[in-house]
Every structure is written in C-alpha cells, then in structure tokens.
Amino acid sequence: MEAAERTISKILTEQIRYEIPPYQRPYSWEKGNVEQLLDDVWDAFEADDEEYFIGSLITIERSKDELYDVVDGQQRLTTLNLIFARLRDAVSEPAKSTLGKRVLPKNELTGEEETPRLTLRQKDQSFFRRHVLASEEITDAISREIQNKQDAPKIRLTENLGVIDNFLAQRDEKSLKLFANYLLTKVYVVFVTTASWQSAYRLFNVLNARGMPLSNADLIKNMLFARMGGASSKSEELDEQWLQLEEAIGIERLDQFLAHHRSSVTAIKARKTLHEEYKPLIEASDSPFSFLDGITTSARNYLRIQQNGFEDVAARRSLRSLHRVAFEEWVPPLLAYLNNPVEGISEAEFIDLLEKVTYQNWIRRLAFTARLTAYFQLITAIRSGKSADEIRSIFRQNAQNEEFHSLLNGEVYGKPFAQAVLLRLEEADQDESVTKDYGGKITIEHVLPQALKEDYWRERFTDDAHRQWLHRLGNLALLAGIKNYKAQYFSFDRKKKIYSERNNKVSFDTTKLILEQDDWRPEFIEFRQAKMVEAAADIWTIA
Known part of the structure; x- marks a missing residue:
C-alpha cells in the first residue's frame, strides 16, 4: 500500500483513468454535500489559502499509473467531475479545452471524444457520459422518467448539476477561471493505492471498523466479489445480478432485508455485525452465483410480504394485521416458509397462524428473546423438512390462549398494541x-x-x-x-x-x-x- 498527497491536477490528468468497481454503492451525495464542498473550497480560494484538503482517494492499481479502481472516495471524485464539466461549459477557449481534458479529453486532430477520466457503475455510466461529461441537456421528459423509476443515482446527478449551475451562475468568467485553477493546484487529496481485490476487501473492513459510511450490504457484496477472486469475466454478470437486487428491494431497505434473510436461514440470534454473520454463509455456498440466486428468490418473497402480494383475501387481511405490529421478527419465519413451502399447509393458513402467535406474544408483552423462540422453532422445522402437522404443533405449543384472553379482557388503553387490536376488530x-x-x-x-x-x-x-x-x-x-x-x-x-x-x-x-x-x-x-x-x-x- 502506498499513500501520497496529490493535487487535483495530478489526480485528474490525461494519463490516469478511474473506474467505480461493481462492489461499490452508486453515487449518493445529496445537494447539501455538494453545496458544502463548493462553499468550503470557495472560502479557501477567497482567503488565498495555500492548500485545502478534501479527504482521501483509495484505489486499486489495475494498470501502472494508468487505470485504478476506486475503493473509497468515489462520491468526492464523481462530484469533482461534475464541477469540472460545468466549469468547462461556463468558460471560453482555451480554458474550455484545458478543463475538458480533466473529464472527457478529445483527440486534438480528429475532435473525437476519448475515454473519460472516470467511469461509473455500468447502470449509470451512459447517463453520466451523455449528460455530465458530454453536456447533453437533461430534458423534462428525462427528469420525469428517472423520477418515475425512482432512479436514485441519476436523480442525485441531476440535482447536483443544478446546485453547481446555480453556484457558477453567481460568478463571472474571470473568477471561475481562477477558481478552477485553485481547484487544480491548491486542493489536495491523500492518494492511496493497493494492489489486489484481496487488499480491497481488507481495506473495506478496516474502513468500516473506523466508522466510514459503508453499509452491511456493501461489505456483503464485496465478500461475493472477493470470493470470486477478481475474475473480471464474471464480475459484470455478478454485478448485474446484484444491481437487480438493489433495484427490486431499494438500497435504503437492503440491509433490513438481508438481516431478515439471514434469520430465515440460520434461525439463531445475531451475535456479530450483519456482514460478519454473512461470511460463513458465503463461504459455505457452492459459488457466489448460487448464493446470490438464493438471495434473489428470498428478495422476491420479501417484496410479496412488503407489498401484501397474496391472492387469498384471508392471507392479505392477516398480513395487513401483521404489518401493524411494533416489531418485525415475524418476517423471517414467513420468509422461510415462502422460500421453502410446506406441503399440506397453505399460505393463508400459515400466515393466519403466524398472526395468531405474533399477537398473543405481543399482547403478553414477551421480550425480544422470548418472542424469537417460537419463530426460530418454526424456521428450523421448515428448513429441516418437517410435516404440516409438525409445523401446526409448534404454533399450538407456543399458544397461551387463556393468558391472552385474560389480558385482552383487562385494561388495554395506552398499551402499544391497542390501536392494532381495535383496527383488526374493525375488520x-x-x-x-x-x-x-x-x-x-x-x-x-x-x-x-x-x-x-x-x-x-x-x-x-x-x-x-x-x-x-x-x-x-x-x-x-x-x-x-x-x-x-x-x-x-x-x-x-x-x-x-x-x-x-x-x-x-x-x-x-x-x-x-x-x-x-x-x-x-x-x-x-x-x-x-x-x-x-x-x-x-x-x-x-x-x-
């Protein structure tokens, strides 16, 4: 591993290209992040500070002094590309060409565009190249489309371009040229290089341990790529499958789903962080692809649960009632059942029984660990191939009908379950x-x-x-x-x-x-x- 201070002019040069590897999360900086960066650097520029640091850029060197994968720092690096692309568009020649070389160089003899300095994830690269690097207009129709699709990375890119445009519009061309020069010559990053996928995996975990904003999903995805050993011929296929998972579940809910899936497989209480709990599961799988196939199937069933996508009206009513419960420990046993259906017990019957035991335990005010007992018994029985009658017997064994009736016949106002009970009785x-x-x-x-x-x-x-x-x-x-x-x-x-x-x-x-x-x-x-x-x-x- 090597580390050195470098100016932006040495980071964004015609000789170096950067790629965002598949295991990275998409671009996610919000408008406030971009406004803060611009304001801070502008204040340093006006104060004529000799240097201004904006953090680190941690990379894997794939080709000596030419091509790097970005492990950490992609949010800043992408935003710098947005800023320089807009600065290029705001000034005249020869400054325009000088800045253009920093993001999308052109052959001086043919005028054709060459390889961009930065390549985003596959799903976002076309939009980034056309509407950021090549400055094609983002029409109202395009904006509506990405909003309708809730395409978060493209929404962020569009919003942040607007922030940069507003910032630049308040300054004259001379000031913008001087500001661009300050960005290139006086703004620094700590440039760190590593040599392998294995190093990247270790680095991800180090960054996570130091409180860097890496989600468990990021780390789990990285484990899959590390398990593959950097086989680039298969990485795009794996990345595409993971992207489909992200799009289906939503990045903001991915960790929550992965936690429920883990419980639906292991039927044990988590003792470590989520990504650490996944490590033995990934290592025990036949391949990263077979592991991800299982995750994908589970994700489809998780969406059925979240969207109440069941044909049977009784099942929909019971599930609507379960969604009113103040906890979600009932989700893993339902996932386990949907992922491994039990012959002789329908979806409607299983969800009905699950609602019964969940409300009994909620009204009986069982603590977290006590509630898990019934759910883990169900998961273990389902995954071991127990019969429908054996599954039903687990529900009966965990029933406390008399205690439950007595509590409901007593005072309920002010209890956490009161509204859910009244709404269910309404039906x-x-x-x-x-x-x-x-x-x-x-x-x-x-x-x-x-x-x-x-x-x-x-x-x-x-x-x-x-x-x-x-x-x-x-x-x-x-x-x-x-x-x-x-x-x-x-x-x-x-x-x-x-x-x-x-x-x-x-x-x-x-x-x-x-x-x-x-x-x-x-x-x-x-x-x-x-x-x-x-x-x-x-x-x-x-x-």
Whole structure:
C-alpha cells in the first residue's frame, strides 16, 4: 500500500483513468454535500489559502499509473467531475479545452471524444457520459422518467448539476477561471493505492471498523466479489445480478432485508455485525452465483410480504394485521416458509397462524428473546423438512390462549398494541372481500371519560364502575384526526355529535355502533366488552 498527497491536477490528468468497481454503492451525495464542498473550497480560494484538503482517494492499481479502481472516495471524485464539466461549459477557449481534458479529453486532430477520466457503475455510466461529461441537456421528459423509476443515482446527478449551475451562475468568467485553477493546484487529496481485490476487501473492513459510511450490504457484496477472486469475466454478470437486487428491494431497505434473510436461514440470534454473520454463509455456498440466486428468490418473497402480494383475501387481511405490529421478527419465519413451502399447509393458513402467535406474544408483552423462540422453532422445522402437522404443533405449543384472553379482557388503553387490536376488530364482522386501509391520524377515545366532571356521567357510574370499565375495549372508540381534548369530558349526546362528524371523514364500523346507542351505561359497556373479546378470541385463539 502506498499513500501520497496529490493535487487535483495530478489526480485528474490525461494519463490516469478511474473506474467505480461493481462492489461499490452508486453515487449518493445529496445537494447539501455538494453545496458544502463548493462553499468550503470557495472560502479557501477567497482567503488565498495555500492548500485545502478534501479527504482521501483509495484505489486499486489495475494498470501502472494508468487505470485504478476506486475503493473509497468515489462520491468526492464523481462530484469533482461534475464541477469540472460545468466549469468547462461556463468558460471560453482555451480554458474550455484545458478543463475538458480533466473529464472527457478529445483527440486534438480528429475532435473525437476519448475515454473519460472516470467511469461509473455500468447502470449509470451512459447517463453520466451523455449528460455530465458530454453536456447533453437533461430534458423534462428525462427528469420525469428517472423520477418515475425512482432512479436514485441519476436523480442525485441531476440535482447536483443544478446546485453547481446555480453556484457558477453567481460568478463571472474571470473568477471561475481562477477558481478552477485553485481547484487544480491548491486542493489536495491523500492518494492511496493497493494492489489486489484481496487488499480491497481488507481495506473495506478496516474502513468500516473506523466508522466510514459503508453499509452491511456493501461489505456483503464485496465478500461475493472477493470470493470470486477478481475474475473480471464474471464480475459484470455478478454485478448485474446484484444491481437487480438493489433495484427490486431499494438500497435504503437492503440491509433490513438481508438481516431478515439471514434469520430465515440460520434461525439463531445475531451475535456479530450483519456482514460478519454473512461470511460463513458465503463461504459455505457452492459459488457466489448460487448464493446470490438464493438471495434473489428470498428478495422476491420479501417484496410479496412488503407489498401484501397474496391472492387469498384471508392471507392479505392477516398480513395487513401483521404489518401493524411494533416489531418485525415475524418476517423471517414467513420468509422461510415462502422460500421453502410446506406441503399440506397453505399460505393463508400459515400466515393466519403466524398472526395468531405474533399477537398473543405481543399482547403478553414477551421480550425480544422470548418472542424469537417460537419463530426460530418454526424456521428450523421448515428448513429441516418437517410435516404440516409438525409445523401446526409448534404454533399450538407456543399458544397461551387463556393468558391472552385474560389480558385482552383487562385494561388495554395506552398499551402499544391497542390501536392494532381495535383496527383488526374493525375488520372482524366485514366480508373478507372488503379491504379498508386507514391513512392519516387515528386516535383512540374514551367514551366514558377519564374524569366524571359532568352530571351525566356521575348519575350513571359509581367510582368503582368508572375504574372497572374506563380503559377496557368496550369503552374505546376509533376516530380519525387528532385527539379532541376539549370534548373528552362532555356528556354522551355531545360526544356523539363530535364522533359522528369525525366518523364521516373516515368510517369505523365499531364507532357506528356507539353512535346508534341512546345512552352509555355500565351494562352496555359490559355487553360490548364481551362481544369484542369474543371477536378477538375468534381471530387469535390457536386451537
């Protein structure tokens, strides 16, 4: 490994080319990053500072003094290319040609464009060359297309070009030429070179250990390329498959998916960082491609879970209910089942049983490790080829129906599961073909208020009855919008008017039943409580 201070003029020269290797993440700097870089360097330029450092550029030397893979520093290097391309477009000759050589040199005899100084990842290179290096206009149609596709790297490139254009438009040509000269001669990086893919792999881990912003997905992808030993003939194929995975899941959710997939395979609690947990899995696979094939299959099923892509209406209802749960440990066993279907147990039945055990454990307030017990038992049984009856028996063994019923029959207001339970009960009497998605703010209101301030309530409820029914299901109403604190102590008739107005915006059937009552007494709360607990038992009891 070698390291040396170099000016930008020695980094962006006609002799050196850089490529972003497949295992790298795409361009992701946001507008604020570019604005900060421009402002900082401009301040140094105006202050006539002798030197200004912008960080390190860590590379693998593929061809002596000619071609380098960028291991770290691609965000700064790409942004410098954006800046010099726009500076080139903003000045006249001969400065234009001088700056052009730094990003996209041209043959002086033929005028033809030569190889760019920087090549991005395959998916982004065409856009980068045409619209950054060659200055083709990014039309409104192109902008709409990349926005519709949610193509994050191209969105960032477009936005950051706009930031640079705005910055340059505020300065005259003479100042821009002097600024460009300062960038080339007084701005420095620490240029680090390594010699191999293996070195790059070690360097990635060192950078990660030192807190550099590398995601677990970056490191896992790098392990796959390291396992391949730098075979360039296959690297593009592997890169393309990984790109498809990134596009399907989304870079921002990739680590989360990979964590769920790991659990769906190992059925053990993670003890190390995610990329470290993946190392033995990758080493045990037949090849990087077979490993990635398994990941890809799992990703398709993960998307089905996230998008509720199931044909069976009962399965969709149960899964919609699972997505309301405050934790996601239920995802790995469902992934394990979808990746390895169990003959004799349908998707709808498995998801129904998974909802039952998940809500029982949530309402019983089981801790994280205790919740994992049932899920890991299921994953182990599925992956070892257990029968449908053996899978069902695991659900039954983890059921605590009586404790669950007792807790639901008690006080639920203020509990983390309260809204999810009420929303699921809202669906209980509806036909399974009916789908309701509740957006916006939803609140839980006490019908019988928390303080007996009005005569209406004091005439109907003793202090004991008030304490007995206040926070139980039978006294709670779902309403759309923010909580109405001013109305909370009103009499029942006044409350009904408020409830009716808010229920017209978002209709809750369980609230309609409240509106149908002429009076609100302990006897009706007791009746409603019994009906709601019975409905909950029908949904979540494991027989």
